[in-house]
Amino acid sequence: MARSGDIIAAVATPLGRGGIGIVRLSGDDLAPIVRAIIGRIPEVRRASKAAFLDSSGLPLDEGVVLYFRAPHSYTGEDVLELQGHGGPVVMRMVLSRCTELGARLADPGEFTRRAFENNRLDLAQAEAVADLIDASTEQAAKSALRSLRGQFSALIQEFESSLVDLRMLVEAGLDFPEEEIDGVDRSDLSGRLVRLQDAVGRVLSQSRRGSLLRTGIQVVLAGQPNVGKSSLLNQVAGEDVAIVTSVAGTTRDPIRESLNLEGVPLNIIDTAGLREASDEVEVLGIQRSWRAIDQADLVLFLVDATQGLTEADGAIIAKLPAGLRRIVVFNKIDLCSELPRIELALGDTRIYLSAKTGEGIELLRSALLQSAGWQSGDEDVFIARERHIGALELVERILVQARGQLRSPELLAEELRLAHKALGSIVGEFTPDDLLGEIFSRFCIGK
Ligand SMILES: Nc1nc2c(ncn2[C@@H]2O[C@H](COP(=O)(O)OP(=O)(O)OP(=O)(O)O)[C@@H](O)[C@H]2O)c(=O)[nH]1
Ligand SMILES: [Mg+2]
Incomplete structure (x- = not known):
């Protein structure tokens, strides 16, 4: 172009x-x-x-x-x-x-x-232009605007200038190895590396949270038929989006709904109940449930609180993708003597609620945000992309390694050069043309 x-x-x-x-x-x-x-x-x-x-x-x-x-x-x-x-x-x-x-x-x-x-x-600001246009919640728009106005870039530039100072010190030491570098000894160098690493860590965590505002979280409601998945979707959406009946196997196609949880876009998908089915339509629906589960960031696994966790539930849980985050929801507590609550049991977060009466739904909302990594009152986040997070993570890793190399200035100098390069890529200093092409091709025409 x-x-x-x-x-x-x-x-x-x-x-x-x-x-x-x-x-x-x-x-x-x-x-x-x-x-x-x-x-x-x-x-x-x-x-x-x-x-x-x-x-x-x-x-x-x-x-x-x-x-x-x-x-x-x-x-x-x-x-x-x-x-x-x-x-x-x-x-x-x-x-x-x-x-x-x-x-x-x-x-x-x-x-x-x-x-x-x-x-x-700079490139981070240019990306924020698209993120502002695409923002799906007020918080997303506000943090995109912060990046667009250069607040994120200013921090990156601060890190870059600290790195430039460090590189100069280390590289001067390479040229004059006998002398103490500019009166700065190794412990000071180490202190500087630690301070920079802390500051990068803070921005990294703000950025990780900010990336949630951009991408949202994909949550899938899964479980056996009739446990109340569609009822729970309707309860959190605040409207009757999905058909609810007492017939097991009501939902067939996945039903998607977008919600806004404290500014974090939440895409929630209700799926067909999981069981050995013979009905052709239901079998196809169940295949779609598994596909949705495979793409989820988080699964809400529903069970009927009046039955507790049954063997059939256990068999489904065992089939969930390894490493997929999940919350086990004990639904229908209005029918038994359980109180709305959240607890940790056998490594799982369990929430007791009623999709029918709404008791315990607040617990679910905050657990969803928490497991996505959001903190309530998060005001100072930056809308961020995987690209930025990847670069900041690399810088953090390099800074950790660099501290172990204070006695080998050549290696240290090389590490710092790489960290500098990674920071530069965020604001577009050393960004290859094809990556630029890809970034801008996702913009709308006329922007
Ligand atoms: N008392 C009570 N009934 C509930 C609750 N949640 C769901 N139900 C009832 O349970 C039945 C099944 O609810 P659905 O929401 O359709 O269940 P589902 O998991 O979506 O079922 P499938 O789509 O068949 O997989 C309906 O009769 C609901 O009214 C609850 O919290 N309390
Ligand atoms: Mg359903």
Whole structure:
């Protein structure tokens, strides 16, 4: 895509009808196209009214025009925004006029990619642009905005500059091995490594929690037929999403519902009850249940509290994928003398509740958040991607290793160089082109 500078155009507003529709252009020199479309060069950075003209000078639409000259624009290039009437046909006509004048249709995320390439944003900020647009809860939006405004990047840069200092010390020691490095001895070096490692650890844990805001958690309701999975889905969703009957084998297709738990997006899937079935439809449903379980972050395994954990339950639990987190839910406590509670038994978290009356549901909500790694009142998290978390984990590991290498400065210097490189990759300092392509291709067109 490295055609930076040529003129790109896109409809920046969503497809469909709306009060306003915006066609946006960016390129090295937009003056000729601006003159052709609106018949004049408007004052920069100031809204003015204009007709958008076709090739014979007749208006296609009219609206507000905004013109930004490089480098003072979102992309760092000349940018023109034509804000017209938000109808799909009008927008298409204005966009065609732009392509007729030499612009080409922008690729997804290409405006933001240009902003990144022209140093208007670093890569973590550019990613936050997409995360803000895709945010599915208020908390996700707020933490994406924090990253977009550079708070995450500022911390990464702080770590980078600490690493640069450390590298200079160690590398100076390599050049003059007989001298004490700048008056700094090894224990000080070790202290610095520890402090940096602690600080990286803190940001890593904020980022891990922040990544939950982006991806949400996939929770699957599983268990034998009739234990109340669909009832529990309806109870936590607050509406009748799934059919509930006393007939065992009611649910067939998995039913998905998105919820918001303290800002963490929760995708919960109700599945067909697990048993040896002979009915063809039910068998297919049960296969889908297992597929959903295989993709889950967490399984809520329901049992009927009036029966307790039966042999059949045990057989299903034994078939759950190893390492998959689970909570065992004892449902229907309204029918027996159990009280709503949460306890740890045989290595499992057990929750006693009633999907029918709602008793104990709060316990379930907080257990879900806790097992996903969320802490209530988490305000200072950064929306983060696997890429960022992977890089921070690598830096943390390297810093731990580095402390064991204080007596071998060559190795230490190499470790610190790798840590520096990993940090740089977060903000896009050493990011290969194909990775950039992949990141920006997931953006929407016009952003
Ligand atoms: N008293 C009581 N009844 C419940 C409770 N939860 C579910 N039930 C009843 O148990 C029966 C089965 O409930 P469902 O929610 O359909 O059970 P399921 O696990 O989805 O069943 P399948 O879809 O067949 O696998 C229904 O008659 C529900 O009303 C509960 O907490 N208390
Ligand atoms: Mg059901």
